[in-house]
Amino acid sequence: MTSIQLWNAFYTMMRNDIVRILRIWSQTLLPPVVTTALYFVVFGTFIGSQLAPIHGYKYIQFIVPGLIMMSVITSAYSQVVSTFFFAKWTKVLNEMIVSPMPDWLIIASYITGGVLRGLLVAILVLGVSLFFTHLVVYNVVVLVVAIVLTSIIFSLAGLINGVFANGFDSVSIVPTFVLTPLTYLGGIFYSIQQFSPFWQKVAMLNPILYMVNAFRYGFLGITDINLVTCFGVLIGVMVVFMAVLAYLFRNGVGFKN
Amino acid sequence: MAKGIEVKDLRKTYAGGTEALKGVTLSVEEGDFFALLGPNGAGKSTLISILTSLVNKTSGEAKVFGASIDTDKSLAKTYIGVVPQEFNFDIFGNPLNIVATQAGYYGIPRPEAIARTEELLKELGLWDKRNEPAQGLSGGMKRRLMIARGLVHAPKLLILDEPTAGVDVEMRRSMWEFLRKLNAQGTTIVLTTHYLEEAEDLCRNIAIINKGEIVVNESMEGLLNRHGKEKLENVYIDIINGEKAK
Numbered sequence: 001m002t003s004i005q006l007w008n009a010f011y012t013m014m015r016n017d018i019v020r021i022l023r024i025w026s027q028t029l030l031p032p033v034v035t036t037a038l039y040f041v042v043f044g045t046f047i048g049s050q051l052a053p054i055h056g057y058k059y060i061q062f063i064v065p066g067l068i069m070m071s072v073i074t075s076a077y078s079q080v081v082s083t084f085f086f087a088k089w090t091k092v093l094n095e096m097i098v099s100p101m102p103d104w105l106i107i108a109s110y111i112t113g114g115v116l117r118g119l120l121v122a123i124l125v126l127g128v129s130l131f132f133t134h135l136v137v138y139n140v141v142v143l144v145v146a147i148v149l150t151s152i153i154f155s156l157a158g159l160i161n162g163v164f165a166n167g168f169d170s171v172s173i174v175p176t177f178v179l180t181p182l183t184y185l186g187g188i189f190y191s192i193q194q195f196s197p198f199w200q201k202v203a204m205l206n207p208i209l210y211m212v213n214a215f216r217y218g219f220l221g222i223t224d225i226n227l228v229t230c231f232g233v234l235i236g237v238m239v240v241f242m243a244v245l246a247y248l249f250r251n252g253v254g255f256k257n
Numbered sequence: 258m259a260k261g262i263e264v265k266d267l268r269k270t271y272a273g274g275t276e277a278l279k280g281v282t283l284s285v286e287e288g289d290f291f292a293l294l295g296p297n298g299a300g301k302s303t304l305i306s307i308l309t310s311l312v313n314k315t316s317g318e319a320k321v322f323g324a325s326i327d328t329d330k331s332l333a334k335t336y337i338g339v340v341p342q343e344f345n346f347d348i349f350g351n352p353l354n355i356v357a358t359q360a361g362y363y364g365i366p367r368p369e370a371i372a373r374t375e376e377l378l379k380e381l382g383l384w385d386k387r388n389e390p391a392q393g394l395s396g397g398m399k400r401r402l403m404i405a406r407g408l409v410h411a412p413k414l415l416i417l418d419e420p421t422a423g424v425d426v427e428m429r430r431s432m433w434e435f436l437r438k439l440n441a442q443g444t445t446i447v448l449t450t451h452y453l454e455e456a457e458d459l460c461r462n463i464a465i466i467n468k469g470e471i472v473v474n475e476s477m478e479g480l481l482n483r484h485g486k487e488k489l490e491n492v493y494i495d496i497i498n499g500e501k502a503k
Contacts, residue, residue, distance in 0.1 A: 001331055005364020012361025012370075016354075091345035095406075098309040099362035100334040252313055 001100050009101050013109035014116075017083065021117050028079070028117060029124060032071035036125045039067050040132040043189065054191050055222040060133045065216040066188030069150060071125045073183055073208065076118035076151040077158040077175060080110050084162030085171050088255055097256070103249040107159065114155025115148065122147055135219060142227065143218025149234045150211040154179075156241035163245075163254040187212045192224045207237050259322055261285045261414050261445035262308065267317035269303050269469075277303040279469040280317070285447060285462070287322070287413075290440045292456035292477070293449045295466035296497060301449045304466070305416055309339050322413055335363065338412030340403045342419040346391055352378055353387040356406050363410035370409070377405040381435065397428040404432070414445045421455060433459060457481075457489035465493065467500045 001009070021028045044060030051059045087093040096106055129135065137143060161174045186208030192200050203209055204225070214230035217223040223230065248254065262285040269278040277300050285291045295301050306312035308319055308326065319326045324333035346355045353374055360370030378384045381401040386394060391402060400420060407415060417436070421429045429452075436459060440446050450456055456463065456477075463480055465473040473480060473496060477489070484492045 001364050008364045008366050009362055011367070012358055015361075015367075016358060090348060091341070091343060092347055094311055094341065094345055095359060096362060097311055098334060098337065098339050099359075100331040100364070101362055102331065256311060256313060 001102070006102075006105060009099070010105060010109055010112075013106075014112060017079075017109070017113035018116065020083070021079070021113075021120065028075070029121060032075055032121045033124050033128055036067045036071055037128050039063070040129060044132055055220070057220055057222070058133065061135065061220065062191075062216075063189055064129045064133060064135060065219045066186070066212045068122050068125045068129070069147070069208075069212050069215050070183050070186075070188055071121045072118040072147060072151050073154045073179065073211075074175070075121040076114040076154040077161075077179060079117040080114040080155045080158030081162045081165065081171050081175075083113060084110055084159055085165045085168075088162065088165070093255055103246070107245055107249060110159050110162075111152060111155040114158060115151040118151030118154070119147065137219060138221035139218050141218075142214060145231070146211060146214035146218055146234070149231070149238060150215070153207075153211075153234065153238050153241060156238065156245060160241065160244055160248070163248050165254075182206055182208050185209075187224065207233055210234060259287045260320070261287045261289060261291075261322060262447065263318075263320040263323075264304070264308075265318040267304065267307065267319060268315045269300075269307060269312065270315045277469055278307075278314075278317075281466070281469070281471055283464055283471055283474060285414075285445060287445055288440070288443060289445055289462055290436075290460045291445070291447045292460035292463040293447055293466065294453070294456060294463065294493065295449075299466045300469040301466055302418070303469075305339070305418060305447075305449070309337055309416070310334065335410070336413045338407035338410065338415045340407040340415070340417045340420050342422060344399050344403065346399075346402065346406065348390075348392045350391055351388050352383050352391055352394070352402050352405070355391055355402065356409050359406045360409040365410060373409050373411075374405070377408055381405050396423045397425065400424055400428075400432070404435070408439070412444070414447065415439070416447045416449075418449050419451065420448070421450070421452060429455070453488075453490040453493055463489075465496055467497060472496060472500055 040060065044063060048059035054062045161171065165171050185203065186206050187203065192203045192209065195203060210225060210230040210233040213223040213225045214227060214234065217227055262283065264281055264283045267278050267281040270276050281304060293301055303312060307314045308321065310326065310330065321333040322336045324336065326333045356374040356377060357367065357370040360373055361367065375384065378387055381404060383398060383401055383405065386398060394402065404420065421432055424432065436446060448456060448460060460477055463473065463475065463477050464471055480492060481487065481489065484495060486492050
């Protein structure tokens, strides 16, 4: 395919994803907004007002970046895992495979869909958070790079899940039993400096901790972990997931044979 | 004349050990209307799936209009249009978007994709239904939608897997006419079907595959003459029964 044909194919995939996200907005965009609004009310306003500041910020300000990140992670992941699994289940995926679109373009299209939904949700949640507290952006570059890398990583993870999923149960198992615990234990609601050294080391095994801290640095200029380490982990995880997907697609694992 | 399909010693053994293709060698001439027949589980779908990259072959070679499915995969794929037996379109989509999306996968820009879709849907009598949910279409309409989708990128080779399954007689006849016209315009067509009168009526050449091996590969006329029978169905039953007796 020529570069123009590749672009047309990519545009087609993107167009369908965007139309889907907007068509079923009550399933794709509204839930994270409602959920995080409740977090702001309960943890930020009611409970947060009873808590001491963390790193000099009010509790509600401290949790805003993490709550935005939590919405991005969930949205990017579920966008890709659900659309890919649905395409596999209905065998619409076969039509992509028999077409001349290269594997990397199919992967890139799904990932872009996840990133777009993640960013759209981030903007909406950020808008909601402004009803509860005021925010300033400390470093916009760090902020943007952290959120884009995170949404790419969880879109890739969603795609890996979609490749292996062989039923609707398999689509929900990982988000429920892996993603949610990791997210809640990823430093959204606390600073790991409040932990003992042992638990700090345990917490640092969780990649979401690095994402939340990098993103929080972009907003507030504070982080529990060195920024270079944060981005090193993010890029490392992304590269590993990309390599895994390249292998899976090359061999057609989960959808060929 | 170039070969539409050229397959040499194609083998496929699935992970469970099932040997679906045992060294299939086959060629389909450009412009042919070719029947690929065989009982369920004979290897037809595996052969088609290998040609269309849905299944990885174990060994052997396959070319589509001279383009190898190994070394020139992208080009080979542009030559092929597939109409699978199962309805595999976006159940929430409408015919217009389903067909135009398929065109997009082949790199066709959206305005041109819409124009081609309009032409095909009109020709196949689906234009009035273009904005209705595809899920709600009748069986015959769904089949025609699948054909429109398979043709939207103007493939040189159209592979039809049971294209008239579950379609009433009148609709089947009109689909035959459409396919004859398409073939007359130069599209090479490979048809797999369990309606043997359909293959007999439409196809000039035939291959019968059984247990992963080609047991017949000749012209339709030659096959009928050689067996001294008027109906393909009778010849087919003789051949398959003969194979079972071996």
